[in-house]
Amino acid sequence: MKDMDAEGYTTEDGRKIGGVLMEMRNITLRFGGVVAIEDISFDIREGEIRAIIGPNGAGKSSMLNVISGFYNPQEGEVWYKGAKRPHMKPYQVAQQGIARTFQNIALFEGMTVLDNVMTGRIRQMSAGMFAQALWKGRAEAEETENRAAVEKVIDFLEIQHIRKTPVGRLPYGLKKRVELARALAAEPSILLLDEPMAGMNVEEKEDMSRFILDVNDEFGTTIALIEHDMGVVMDLSDRVVVMDYGKKIGDGSPDEVRKNQAVIDAYLGVAHD
Amino acid sequence: MFYREAGDFKTSYTDDSQTFPIKFDRYRYYAVLVAAFAVVPLVIDDYWVNAVFLPFLIYAIAAIGLNILVGYCGQVSLGTGGFMAVGAYAVYKLMTSFPEVSIFFHVILAGGITAAVCVLFGLPSLRIKGFYLAVATLAAQFFLVWLFNRVPWFYNYSASGQISAPERTIAGVPITGAETAPWAAYLFCLVFVTASALIARNLTRGMAGRKWMAIRDMDIAAEIIGVNPLKAKLSAFAVSGFFVGISGALFFAVYLGAVEVGEAFGINKSFLVLFMVIIGGLGSIFGSFAGAAFLVLLPVLLKNTLVGTLGWPTDLAAHLELMIVGSLIIVFLVAEPHGLAQLWRVAKEKLRLWPFPH
């Protein structure tokens, strides 16, 4: 990573990364006596792939939930696009262009793949109830336009053949892909992925890695992802935050993080005092 | 052989999202419409209208309404009878207060008023779900019936405590009252059924429906991807209430003519409509029709064959009906939550591949 400054930096492979898009400042999140996140700060820059890693229970998913507005941290601030974010409900955060996938797939099982992916377009569709009831004017035009956008995502992720299949009938690997499609359909400013490759075989992992890189490359989407597979993290990400027991123990390029003694200890399971 | 989409290619997304993507279905739908509007009115008599057609049409509207709430949005309601009563009393007050306005608008307004009441009783759904919500709507059911019994203003201080529909006409043809011709009552209800089905279909194939289904399937995920749960749930209560209110208004004004609230809109009605939705198919407009037809026709059929032909006593036939309905509910809930509509879909699927199933 060269010339890191306010304007951005250039990655190893020559991609230009922009300024700060989202910044977490001194976030602390507690569940009763459990401190899930303790005074963590980091930023996510425009156009980068940012990984969050750490052992089980480190607080990674909790961090994504703070970003999505699902958990409300007791302390700290979230800054987004240069402004401090006030307290928001999850659906308001989504309206701001933050889309995500879940560690345990959270699709709408009773709906078809197409309808699931269409729900990703909520932000872009605003026709009122009356127009929708009559299927006229704005409602009809909007439906067609957004369907076209969704079909592009469906083509991109190669799930055309299951378009009309109810999601409940799909195997695990395809569900993961549909969930990514739903998030992508939102055309988000930031895409949050919670273990997108968990439980996949090698081939599926390769496909998913390719999709993530392509999304970042073709649409310039900023991505924050949690992943356990170190090989994948090292290949994909530009910068890595390392968490352990709710604390941040490392932050930097994959190479820097790999050499960090605290990170090595955490992963080798060195006893905590 | 001819029932398939081969050669029936969709060239636009508009084509693909239409209600009947397969041509044959579309033609059958037009045929049903023509028959319903042009043929049936010519041939039906009093018996058929009162025993079969009016209850079928009116319950179909109620079932569509309840299906939107339960089948699409996943919010259980046992208050349907009470909400139908709101529609009935609303149309009664409107008919008697504004006799110069057409009954057509009264029925629509009654739907609107019921929608508002339904939203009010839907507010607890923002906090509670499942069993607790069912109990809350049950409370609404009893409260509403109690209210219409107790407050004389609702029944215009009539001595009997009943409400009865005065005669109202459209273009000189009586729609309510003793003089109403069977075909006129039938056509009036048919117009509302057709409009309700179209509106419900449009809402459920678009974004409103997707938001409802997202809430039904996983409310937390729905909120995280951008569904405002308050708006989605309350809009389902509103739309559902609108249809249920219209059906209550028609049930009172066009079908029964006079009503005692506890008898016509008691808890039994709530269950009857819920059973229609379950047997017909949760989350299906067609299923709402199938369920209404089934539960309207079953007693007529049993009565005609068992009592009429075989000479069974009436109460025995009635018990048999309860047993059949009861076991069907269990069968459908356990084995096929998507009801008759799903059986129909499966049959069509088979037909589409026939005679080459692979």
Ligand SMILES: Nc1ncnc2c1ncn2[C@@H]1O[C@H](COP(=O)(O)OP(=O)(O)OP(=O)(O)O)[C@@H](O)[C@H]1O
């Ligand atoms: N809703 C909750 N209530 C109570 N405790 C919670 C809750 N969510 C998370 N925790 C706790 O917070 C800590 C961090 O959990 P989190 O799910 O964020 O870890 P993670 O890093 O994502 O782990 P994994 O790799 O297993 O997914 C854990 O100790 C967990 O038990």
Ligand SMILES: [Mg+2]
């Ligand atoms: Mg996790």
